[in-house]
Amino acid sequence: MIFTTGIFAVFLAVSLSIYWLLPGRFRKYFLAAAGMFFYAYYFPPYLLMVIALTVITYLISRSILKIRSGNHVLQARYCMIMGVVIPLLILGYFKYYKMLVMTFDLIAGVLHWHASLPYSQVLMPLAISFFTFEFIHFVADVYLQKIDPATVKFSDYFVFIFFFPTLVSGPIKRYQGFQKQAAARPRFQLDNLLEGSRRMIIGLAKKFILADSAAIMAARLATPAYVSAPVLVVAAYAYAANIYFDFAGYSDIAIGISRMFGFQVPENFDHPYLQQNIAQFWRHWHMSLTSWIRDYIYIPLGGNRRGFARTLLNLVIAFTLCGLWHGGNWNFVAWGLWHGLGIAAHRVWNRYVGYRIKSRSVILRVVNVLITFHFVTIGWVLFASPSLGVALQTYAKIGGKILKLF
Numbered sequence: 001m002i003f004t005t006g007i008f009a010v011f012l013a014v015s016l017s018i019y020w021l022l023p024g025r026f027r028k029y030f031l032a033a034a035g036m037f038f039y040a041y042y043f044p045p046y047l048l049m050v051i052a053l054t055v056i057t058y059l060i061s062r063s064i065l066k067i068r069s070g071n072h073v074l075q076a077r078y079c080m081i082m083g084v085v086i087p088l089l090i091l092g093y094f095k096y097y098k099m100l101v102m103t104f105d106l107i108a109g110v111l112h113w114h115a116s117l118p119y120s121q122v123l124m125p126l127a128i129s130f131f132t133f134e135f136i137h138f139v140a141d142v143y144l145q146k147i148d149p150a151t152v153k154f155s156d157y158f159v160f161i162f163f164f165p166t167l168v169s170g171p172i173k174r175y176q177g178f179q180k181q182a183a184a185r186p187r188f189q190l191d192n193l194l195e196g197s198r199r200m201i202i203g204l205a206k207k208f209i210l211a212d213s214a215a216i217m218a219a220r221l222a223t224p225a226y227v228s229a230p231v232l233v234v235a236a237y238a239y240a241a242n243i244y245f246d247f248a249g250y251s252d253i254a255i256g257i258s259r260m261f262g263f264q265v266p267e268n269f270d271h272p273y274l275q276q277n278i279a280q281f282w283r284h285w286h287m288s289l290t291s292w293i294r295d296y297i298y299i300p301l302g303g304n305r306r307g308f309a310r311t312l313l314n315l316v317i318a319f320t321l322c323g324l325w326h327g328g329n330w331n332f333v334a335w336g337l338w339h340g341l342g343i344a345a346h347r348v349w350n351r352y353v354g355y356r357i358k359s360r361s362v363i364l365r366v367v368n369v370l371i372t373f374h375f376v377t378i379g380w381v382l383f384a385s386p387s388l389g390v391a392l393q394t395y396a397k398i399g400g401k402i403l404k405l406f
Contacts, residue, residue, distance in 0.1 A: 001041040003253045024185040028159045035162030042126040054161050057135045061142040083139035087132045099328040165257040169250045171268040171288035186262025196259030203252030211246035214238045221384045224394040229401035239384045240377045276368035278342045316340035335382040
């Protein structure tokens, strides 16, 4: 079920009405039921899989708490690893096995191997990436003792996972803040309903008016062989607008609907294209993802605690994995690598040159914003293209045209 469909409008109206008519102690159970119905509408068999993963990760988390109470830290660590690996294996099968097969077959063809891996087309489970992020967050934070053991309750965890406003496209929630709100039993407030409706309408406008309009021109990036270089340049700018208004629009809708149910979830976008460097861009673009990457990939890799060279490597690895999370194609890996190298380069610049530049010139700030925006837009070509090869065609055609100007 997609936010921008008529059936969802009916579902939202009915579920919102029932939710606020129910006594407070029953509301979170209704939210869980509504979330399961919302998910089952897409493809019912996968609902059983997500429920199973929810149960498994919860039981593993309870085991971690029990083991830790006996001071068996190593055993708790093994449980945590298992709780992280199981969702990752499911994600890997559905999202990356095809990529693995295609890459192996390509290498086998080049090397003239008479071998291939078996593969059959499968339907991707809805929101499997977002589910995985929240499963890992919960298990890891229970292990790291960032979650109060008294709040680790199956009913709250189940509602957290199946909270349908954020289920499809985020924002990525944290259990601690969500559970606290659920336990407080939100009360109906007209201001929440009105503010949530306003935010949802803004999101719909971003999606239908701005994102969908920009998508018409951005579609040219899929077929660079049939269009001119100037058209591809315009298409790249159009895609920058398309992906921002589409994703920010969906986030607005999710935040607005959550507010209508009495919940506040994290903000996801804060004027990312107006930032002066790539690090600031990522602090303002898909902010719930950026904080997740920081907490569950970058910091576990060592963060900035093992020297400057290792910090740069950790940044590149974290953002390359961020790119891979977005899709099972090499163009997404290249996109993540592009941003990882960009942030690493920014760190080097700040360390050796940037700290000397103290100018507060408006012109310098504008130049910095333009450079950052164009760095991001160049990367969007990788994101928008159906494959890495198609993206390279776009770069080659635009680059060739630029060289002719000189």
